[in-house]
Amino acid sequence: MSKKVMVATVKPFAPVAVDGIRKIVEGAGYELQVLEKYPDQQAFVNAVSDVEALIIRSDKVTREVMDNAPKLKIVVRAGAGYDNVELEAASEKGIVVMNTPGQNSNAVAELVFGLMIYMARRAYTGKAGTELKGKTLGLQAYGNVGRNVARIAHGFGMSVLAYDPFVPADSIRADDVEPVDSVEALYDRCDYVSLHIPAIKPTIKSINFALMSRMKEGAMVVNTARKEVIDEDGLKEMLEKRPDFRYVSDIAPDCKDKLLATYPDRVFFTTKKMGAQTLEANVNAALAAANQILGFFERGNTTFQVNK
Numbered sequence: 001m002s003k004k005v006m007v008a009t010v011k012p013f014a015p016v017a018v019d020g021i022r023k024i025v026e027g028a029g030y031e032l033q034v035l036e037k038y039p040d041q042q043a044f045v046n047a048v049s050d051v052e053a054l055i056i057r058s059d060k061v062t063r064e065v066m067d068n069a070p071k072l073k074i075v076v077r078a079g080a081g082y083d084n085v086e087l088e089a090a091s092e093k094g095i096v097v098m099n100t101p102g103q104n105s106n107a108v109a110e111l112v113f114g115l116m117i118y119m120a121r122r123a124y125t126g127k128a129g130t131e132l133k134g135k136t137l138g139l140q141a142y143g144n145v146g147r148n149v150a151r152i153a154h155g156f157g158m159s160v161l162a163y164d165p166f167v168p169a170d171s172i173r174a175d176d177v178e179p180v181d182s183v184e185a186l187y188d189r190c191d192y193v194s195l196h197i198p199a200i201k202p203t204i205k206s207i208n209f210a211l212m213s214r215m216k217e218g219a220m221v222v223n224t225a226r227k228e229v230i231d232e233d234g235l236k237e238m239l240e241k242r243p244d245f246r247y248v249s250d251i252a253p254d255c256k257d258k259l260l261a262t263y264p265d266r267v268f269f270t271t272k273k274m275g276a277q278t279l280e281a282n283v284n285a286a287l288a289a290a291n292q293i294l295g296f297f298e299r300g301n302t303t304f305q306v307n308k
């Protein structure tokens with residue numbers, strides 16, 4: 001019996017990306033099953049009983065999914081953030097979890113500018129807006145997405161600062177980006193702050209009123225990271241107390257209806273999470289995921305394992 005690899009994506013990849021996965025997986029003599037736009041989590045749980053490898057996006061690989069997949073050896077999150085996989089359960093069961101770092105970062109970075117310009121140009125209503133040139137952009141975290149945002153920001157003539165305690169200051173400086181040594185300093189000095197932090201215990205709800213209220217007049221926070229990092233009460237307070245402040249995101253907060261009704265010109269949310277939703281990013285991440293599965297089964301390669 002050949003190994004079964006499943007692509008489980010509520011938000012499907014572009015068809016050409018799935019074709020690419022198929023070529024790699026079937027070319028290696030494995031079987032591919034594609035489960036797209038499944039109606040609910042139970043449908044995912046029910047479908048995994050004989051799979052040995054999973055390729056997912058933001059799909060939730062819970063303990064229940066793993067309990068129902070006794071043959072599962074590897075989960076590859078085609079993308080960067082893996083907060084949707086229960087790592088502890090995976091490690092307990094000896095399941096390797098990987099991501100595909102960098103493969104979709106340019107797509108996310110380009111969306112950051114799409115969102116900033118949409119807001120700066122007053123939602124294309126024809127009202128006078130503002131320009132990005134000459135403004136200061138703060139990157140909260142300087143990983144793959146942050147680096148791409150910095151590269152593009154320079155083309156717009158923005159000054160770029162970054163706060164990332166895990167990246168050496170010299171390597172940030174090498175990109176013509178000024179490292180700052182506290183998150184407060186980032187918010188104090190920037191017109192725009194773009195979030196690129198993962199949703200982990202120390203970051204969840206960390207973007208709060210105390211932090212955002214430090215920003216200059218006319219400030220904007222751009223969130224293409226995770227909705228969980230925002231303290232929604234703090235966001236409401238900020239919008240209420242600071243009529244100059246704007247917030248834009250491709251991952252709408254739970255209180256989005258209230259915010260849209262109260263501050264229609266100062267908040268904007270895309271209908272779906274779409275930072276990584278480009279043909280190029282889909283192909284890059286999908287093919288990387290398929291190749292990593294092959295590398296793991298054929299050569300024991302665990303390079304991008306995140307649950308070591």
Ligand code: 3PG
Pocket residue numbers: 011057058059078079080081082104225273274275276277
């Ligand atoms: C990521 O973590 O890679 C991005 O948030 C993209 O997520 P998606 O694959 O669900 O679009």
